[in-house]
Amino acid sequence: MTEQELIEEGFERVDVLTEESGDKNDYYYYSLKLNSDFVLISDESDEIVNSQWQVYCYEIDVTIKDIEDVQVLIGLFSKWSKY
Secondary structure, eight states: OOHHHHHHTTOEEEEEOHHHHOOSSOEEEEEEEOSSSOEEEEOOGGGOBTTBOOEEETTTTEEEOOHHHHHHHHHHHHHHTTO
């Protein structure tokens, strides 16, 4: 999936400065809170190869590579929040 697709799905950019991380360069990643217990986190910008991003849901130990799967997951959490 692309960075633009993450933005279009409502992911928020999180900037990490070298002063915070201790790394040689600043970087950023994207985050989307699905509910109070589940968050999707993207790769870090300095790890991206061929402009292809992935997201992780550490709470259920899953890696998602396709934006369609992200959209389904967002839809499910949106539906479940209405109950």
